[in-house]
Amino acid sequence: xxxxxxxxxxxxxxxxxxxxxxxxxxxxxxxxxxxxxxxxxxxxxxxxxxxxxxxxxxxxxxxxxxxxxxxxxxxxxxxxxxxxxxxxxxxxxxxxxxxxxxxxxxxxxxxxxxxxxxxxxxxxxxxxxxxxxxxxxxxxxxxxxxxxxxxxxxxxxxxxxxxxxxxxxxxxxxxxxxxxxxxxxxxxxxxxxxxxxxxxxxxxxxxxxxxxxxxxxxxxxxxxxxxxxxxxxxxxxxxxxxxxxxxxxxxxxxxxxxxxxxxxxxxxxxxxxxxxxxxxxxxxxxxxxxxxxxxxxxxxxxxxxxxxxxxxxxxxxxxxxxxxxxxxxxxxxxxxxxxxxxxxxxxxxxxxxxxxxxxxxxxxxxxxxxxxxxxxxxxxxxxxxxxxxxxxxxxxxxxxxxxxxxxxxxxxxxxxxxxxxxxxxxxxxxxxxxxxxxxxxxxxxxxxxxxxxxxxxxxxxxxxxxxxxxxxx
Amino acid sequence: xxxxxxxxxxxxxxxxxxxxxxxxxxxxxxxxxxxxxxxxxxxxxxxxxxxxxxxxxxxxxxxxxxxxxxxxxxxxxxxxxxxxxxxxxxxxxxxxxxxxxxxxxxxxxxxxxxxxxxxxxxxxxxxxxxxxxxxxxxxxxxxxxxxxxxxxxxxxxxxxxxxxxxxxxxxxxxxxxxxxxxxxxxxxxxxxxxxxxxxxxxxxxxxxxxxxxxxxxxxxxxxxxxxxxxxxxxxxxxxxxxxxxxxxxxxxxxxxxxxxxxxxxxxxxxxxxxxxxxxxxxxxxxxxxxxxxxxxxxxxxxxxxxxxxx
Numbered sequence: 001x002x003x004x005x006x007x008x009x010x011x012x013x014x015x016x017x018x019x020x021x022x023x024x025x026x027x028x029x030x031x032x033x034x035x036x037x038x039x040x041x042x043x044x045x046x047x048x049x050x051x052x053x054x055x056x057x058x059x060x061x062x063x064x065x066x067x068x069x070x071x072x073x074x075x076x077x078x079x080x081x082x083x084x085x086x087x088x089x090x091x092x093x094x095x096x097x098x099x100x101x102x103x104x105x106x107x108x109x110x111x112x113x114x115x116x117x118x119x120x121x122x123x124x125x126x127x128x129x130x131x132x133x134x135x136x137x138x139x140x141x142x143x144x145x146x147x148x149x150x151x152x153x154x155x156x157x158x159x160x161x162x163x164x165x166x167x168x169x170x171x172x173x174x175x176x177x178x179x180x181x182x183x184x185x186x187x188x189x190x191x192x193x194x195x196x197x198x199x200x201x202x203x204x205x206x207x208x209x210x211x212x213x214x215x216x217x218x219x220x221x222x223x224x225x226x227x228x229x230x231x232x233x234x235x236x237x238x239x240x241x242x243x244x245x246x247x248x249x250x251x252x253x254x255x256x257x258x259x260x261x262x263x264x265x266x267x268x269x270x271x272x273x274x275x276x277x278x279x280x281x282x283x284x285x286x287x288x289x290x291x292x293x294x295x296x297x298x299x300x301x302x303x304x305x306x307x308x309x310x311x312x313x314x315x316x317x318x319x320x321x322x323x324x325x326x327x328x329x330x331x332x333x334x335x336x337x338x339x340x341x342x343x344x345x346x347x348x349x350x351x352x353x354x355x356x357x358x359x360x361x362x363x364x365x366x367x368x369x370x371x372x373x374x375x376x377x378x379x380x381x382x383x384x385x386x387x388x389x390x391x392x393x394x395x396x397x398x399x400x401x402x403x404x405x406x407x408x409x410x411x412x413x414x415x416x417x418x419x420x421x422x423x424x425x426x427x428x429x430x431x432x433x434x435x436x437x438x439x440x441x442x443x444x445x446x447x448x449x450x451x452x453x454x455x456x457x458x459x460x461x462x463x464x465x466x467x468x469x470x471x472x473x
Numbered sequence: 474x475x476x477x478x479x480x481x482x483x484x485x486x487x488x489x490x491x492x493x494x495x496x497x498x499x500x501x502x503x504x505x506x507x508x509x510x511x512x513x514x515x516x517x518x519x520x521x522x523x524x525x526x527x528x529x530x531x532x533x534x535x536x537x538x539x540x541x542x543x544x545x546x547x548x549x550x551x552x553x554x555x556x557x558x559x560x561x562x563x564x565x566x567x568x569x570x571x572x573x574x575x576x577x578x579x580x581x582x583x584x585x586x587x588x589x590x591x592x593x594x595x596x597x598x599x600x601x602x603x604x605x606x607x608x609x610x611x612x613x614x615x616x617x618x619x620x621x622x623x624x625x626x627x628x629x630x631x632x633x634x635x636x637x638x639x640x641x642x643x644x645x646x647x648x649x650x651x652x653x654x655x656x657x658x659x660x661x662x663x664x665x666x667x668x669x670x671x672x673x674x675x676x677x678x679x680x681x682x683x684x685x686x687x688x689x690x691x692x693x694x695x696x697x698x699x700x701x702x703x704x705x706x707x708x709x710x711x712x713x714x715x716x717x718x719x720x721x722x723x724x725x726x727x728x729x730x731x732x733x734x735x736x737x738x739x740x741x742x743x744x745x746x747x748x749x750x751x752x753x754x755x756x757x758x759x760x761x762x763x764x765x766x767x768x769x770x771x772x773x774x775x776x777x778x779x780x781x782x783x
Contacts, residue, residue: 055592110565287565289588301732309728316724320716353667356740359729360671363722364678367713371682374713400685403621404678410617411610411674418606430667434674 007451015334018341038344043351043429046299048290049101050109055285056094064090066279071096074113076275081268096282109287116281117272119184120231121251123219127176129229129236131256137231139180181219181228183277186212190273192266193252201260204253204270213249221245232269302355309359313366321373322470323460324453328369331449335365339440348436354429361437364405368445371397376453377471386457394450401445408438478704481761488641488758495648498655504647505654507662508591513542514563516571517587519555524580531558534574538567546658555586562590603666607673611636614677622684625691630766635680638759642676643669645750646743653739664740672747675722676754679714683755686710687763699767703760711756718752 020026021038030038044051056062071088074096078086088098100109122137129135189207196203208216219228220242229239230253238256253269255261261269310332317325339358348354376393384392412435415427465471508515520526528545535543535558543560563571568588576583618632646669653659686706694702723745730741765771 284565284590285592287588287590289585291584291586302729305728305732306725308732309725312724312728353664356667356671356729356744359725360675360722363675363717363725366722367678367682367717370713370716374710374716378709396689399689400682403618403685404681407614407617407681408674408678410613411670411677414606414610414613415670415674418602427663427667427670430670434671 004451004454007447008455011334011448011451015337018337021341021344022337034345038347040344041347041349042299043349043354044099044101044288045290045352046296046350047101048296049099050290051100051286051288052098052109052113052284053286054096054098054113054282056280056282058094062094062280064093067094067096070278070280070282073117073275073278074098077271080271080275095285113282113284115268115272116233117184117275117277118233119187119273119277120180120234121182121216122229122231123179123181123223124227124229124239126226128227129239131236131238131259133236134234135229135231135236136177137180137234138177139183178229182208182212182215184273185276186215187273188212190270192263192270195260199260201255202263202266203255203261204266204273206251206253206273208249208251210249213247216249216251217245217247220247298352302352306355306359310362317366317369320470323456323468324369324373324376327449327453327456328366328373330452331369331444332362332365334448335362335437335440335444338443339437342436342440343433346436348432349429350433351429353427354433357430357432357434358437361434361441364408364438365441365444368397368401368405368441369449371401372445372449377469380465380469380471386461387454390450390454390457398446401442405438405442409435412438474705475708476704477707477756478700478761478764481757481764484757484761488645488754492641492644492648495651496644498651499647502651502655505651505660507660507665508559508589509663509666510661512591513559513561514540514568514590515587516558516560516563516568516589517555517585518558518572518575519550519553519584519586520575520580521553521582522549524554526554526556526575526579528556531556534571535560538563538570540567553584562592564590607670610673611639614639618681618684621681622688625688627767630763631684631687634759634762634766635677635684637762638680638754639673639676641754641758642672642747642750646672646747649743649746653742659739665743668740668743668747671744672751675748676751679718679751680755680759683707683710683714683760687760700764703764707756707760714752714756718749722748 021030027037056067067090071090074088075086078088078100085101086098088096091097098109098113118139120137120139122135124135186208187206188209191205193203193205195201223242224244225242227239227241230237237259238254240254255265314329317328319325321328339361342348343350372393374393375396376389379389379392379396380386412431415431416435418427418431460468528547531545532543540560540563543558546557546559548555548557568590572583572585615629615632615636618635619628622628622631650659650661650665654661659665683706686709687703690702690706690709694705697705726741726745726748730738730745
């Protein structure tokens with residue numbers, strides 16, 4: 001008896017704590033404590049937006065750090081270009097998942113991702129190369145690395161197979177490998193300059209680091225009259241002729257007529273140069289765009305469905321189990337409050353599959369109650385007193401609740417691992433809410449239903465059992 | 474007392490007949506896998522009815538953009554048509570061109586509902602990972618159940634029976650998917666995979682609850698035949714099985730199927746059937762197989778025909 005009161009006090013304090021977390025009380029204190037606002041985070045499928053999975057090319061060993069760096073650079077670029085709330089996350093060995101909530105225009109995404117942003121100043125000697133031509137340089141060139149390290153098995157089947165059959169398709173410019181004098185990493189500062197005359201387009205002025213400035217100075221001194229191509233992602237932007245020895249460490253990138261820069265193009269290039277080039281080249285392996293209206297409708301309708309389902313279930317529990325059924329509803333309500341608080345604290349991003357996982361864990365919590373009540377009834381039919389029946393019913397139901405729920409948690413953990421390794425947020429979200437929900441349902445089954453039922457059942461010992469408990473005598 | 478186990482071969486045959494049609498469909502048509510598993514693109518757009526866009530016109534636009542294998546599915550709402558277009562991979566630039574063309578020529582107020590593109594290498598790894606994950610989960614369940622039932626004889630059998638009955642439920646869901654593909658154009662996508670994994674989790678949970686009763690009764694009813702013990706345990710937990718399954722889980726999912734968004738409807742139907750199968754197979758597949766195993770009935774299968782009894 002005494003123990004029940006203590007348990008009840010513990011339950012009440014937990015409920016009060018989670019109510020404080022769930023509802024908007026003490027917002028400032030909570031923001032301070034958790035360093036963010038405690039509001040539910042909705043996944044892209046519920047609020048609309050775009051998800052892209054970027055993949056580093058197959059066949060190379062990707063350094064995990066360089067993927068992290070790439071994700072950070074992409075995030076900086078997106079923010080600088082005004083695409084808001086973007087998240088880029090590394091998943092698995094060669095994937096980066098980018099999420100753009102609320103985004104409608106897919107072109108912006110391409111702009112952010114497509115440019116690897118590798119700027120090179122290339123020694124082309126006296127070969128004039130048309131703007132937009134793709135050239136080969138000796139910087140980070142896998143083909144050259146191949147020759148230097150012949151034992152390294154870097155598969156490049158295309159090269160081996162296609163070249164003997166089609167030697168004419170590659171132009172001479174492409175085959176020649178030029179020397180890269182400097183790359184974008186030697187750049188210290190960038191600024192945009194407005195057109196100097198009408199129709200000239202914007203230009204970008206860059207300042208080199210001390211080391212870069214020295215190389216640049218030596219090179220321009222020795223190569224007056226020759227050309228130094230400015231190449232972005234292996235594509236020639238312009239090929240200015242070196243007219244004098246430059247020792248200031250400054251240079252200007254201007255588009256070559258008719259490909260002059262608009263303000264936007266110049267700004268994109270500035271952002272790309274400023275935040276640096278991606279350490280790995282990435283391609284879009286998967287992209288998903290969910291219209292915002294579809295997401296909102298799904299959310300409303302599934303919430304509605306959940307409420308209707310819960311009302312039907314509550315009615316059933318009360319009509320079938322009477323007093324215990326009522327206790328079960330309180331227990332499920334507490335389950336809901338605790339689960340929601342955990343979702344806010346972790347925080348769990350709610351997606352449609354996540355809601356499905358949550359609903360299944362509600363089913364699991366209900367099952368735990370039903371198991372106890374069926375055993376409770378059995379014990380009463382065997383002639384136990386109500387109080388004895390509550391405790392015995394719980395004890396007999398407990399082994400099945402424990403083992404079945406633990407098996408579900410084990411399965412969820414394996415699914416979560418499966419979802420994390422390749423970026424299937426769907427499976428991950430489902431497994432996470434299911435595992436958390438089942439864990440909380442273990443707690444409410446262990447603690448809440450038994451305690452409350454034990455407390456309110458005392459005065460009913462002499463009552464009409466068929467009315468209060470739905471048991472035919 | 475109700476004797477469920479005496480009719481065990483009837484239930485085995487029933488399950489076999491339920492699974493068979495789907496398996497035949499898969500044998501003929503292959504698995505109706507979506508782009509999530511084989512790669513490709515899916516575009517969903519909503520246009521006003523008055524735009525009068527036909528599926529042939531869409532396929533024409535796709536052909537002009539040089540995107541092969543396009544297929545169009547149209548679903549109608551009161552004042553608009555929703556076009557679901559599946560094709561081989563469609564990159565961002567071509568997607569933008571497509572939307573531009575549709576806006577210009579048919580409906581400037583077109584709503585982009587969905588655009589998914591999955592590359593073949595990603596989809597390959599999804600499929601492999603899923604198979605590995607289910608395999609590992611099954612092994613983990615066998616180990617866990619064997620451990621949890623270590624107090625009674627042949628604990629290992631319980632774990633294996635959980636997994637056999639779980640595979641029964643997987644087959645039911647796959648069969649349903651194949652029939653749904655034939656009748657309503659369903660595809661097995663990542664939501665389908667999620668539903669399948671849910672069924673697996675639930676199925677395991679339910680079987681452990683039913684087996685728990687056998688575990689509890691084993692030491693008490695040591696002197697009666699195993700078949701009677703199992704039958705007795707099933708009957709005892711029957712009320713709970715019915716209440717949990719029909720009244721709670723199915724109600725939640727039924728409301729999801731009836732009132733939930735379109736995205737969730739297909740998933741809810743699969744869950745509805747799969748979870749029902751999960752409860753059914755605990756009583757009519759998993760427990761009977763325990764008895765078949767205990768009696769080593771396979772020795773008699775080819776000697777005295779199908780209805781062997783103790």
